[in-house]
């Protein structure tokens with residue numbers, strides 16, 4: 338039997354988190370690790386939930402998938418962005434919102450949140466917006482080719498705090514493979530080369546003659562032999578981002594995530610932040626994880642074959658004891674448009690690391706090249722002048 342979904346317990350089913358002093362909505366404050374009131378300053382620290390972050394058994398989940406799904410407390414509705422297809426889980430009573438990924442207005446009507454695999458684990462926001470904006474500014478400043486408009490934008494500090502969905506997969510793998518092992522050996526071979534010699538006789542007459550000469554050299558060759566074998570490998574926490582709205586190349590740059598710090602999910606961590614519903618489902622996520630594992634298994638098979646070279650003909654892997662987790666990772670994110678193109682900035686809200694795509698300002702390096710050419714020209718001119726005077 339699947340245990341009750343985290344975040345669904347009686348204590349957290351309240352639709353939002355009201356301030357006990359003034360009734361305003363409490364938001365999660367990363368610096369204090371507390372639900373804090375922006376008006377009266379009341380803060381309620383969030384204590385880490387007891388127990389380990391649970392991993393779900395794959396087979397058990399699929400035996401009764403629907404019953405194992407639920408909704409997240411405090412996120413009773415969801416809305417899909419028409420532009421980038423992200424499904425944003427809305428905070429209760431918040432009706433309209435901008436898409437945190439592409440900045441478009443969420444024009445679709447919010448609908449009741451569909452049940453889903455609720456998160457098992459969470460990395461709570463640790464870097465607050467102020468620090469994220471500072472990191473973002475420093476990043477822009479260090480980019481010499483960034484256009485000045487981008488620097489202006491950095492000053493606006495428009496960063497969205499999003500919990501991005503991730504899957505992790507564990508699997509015990511057993512692989513039978515067939516292939517070939519290549520062992521190098523040295524061989525001495527003879528070859529013929531034309532050699533030209535020049536000789537001078539007693540009369541000072543020079544003669545040049547060309548004749549074939551037989552030589553030897555050592556060459557490396559490879560002897561191939563049939564190979565087959567069996568490799569077992571346990572995979573732990575193969576990480577797959579379950580969002581389709583952040584470019585893959587960008588989100589991967591935010592790694593590594595401090596997965597050992599993952600803690601059991603609690604809904605109050607989401608208060609005041611956007612949360613995306615995974616758009617890469619469990620099966621698709623596992624396919625992606627399997628591709629990563631396959632690549633690693635092929636390397637292990639080659640190591641098992643040994644020798645100097647390896648070829649793999651067939652690799653058949655069985656996966657056992659697959660388990661998975663749905664986790665939320667904190668990201669500060671800013672989509673921005675520059676001359677009709679969309680770029681993104683993302684900050685890992687655990688480490689403060691900034692990654693981004695940006696337009697290049699071509700005139701800046703161009704002007705510098707011009708300046709350098711101008712200087713060279715001036716020096717050449719002066720040199721020519723000095724040369725003329727010296728004559």
Ligand SMILES: [Zn+2]
Nearest residue numbers: 356359374377
């Ligand atoms: Zn208050």
Ligand SMILES: [Zn+2]
Nearest residue numbers: 418421436439
């Ligand atoms: Zn969008």
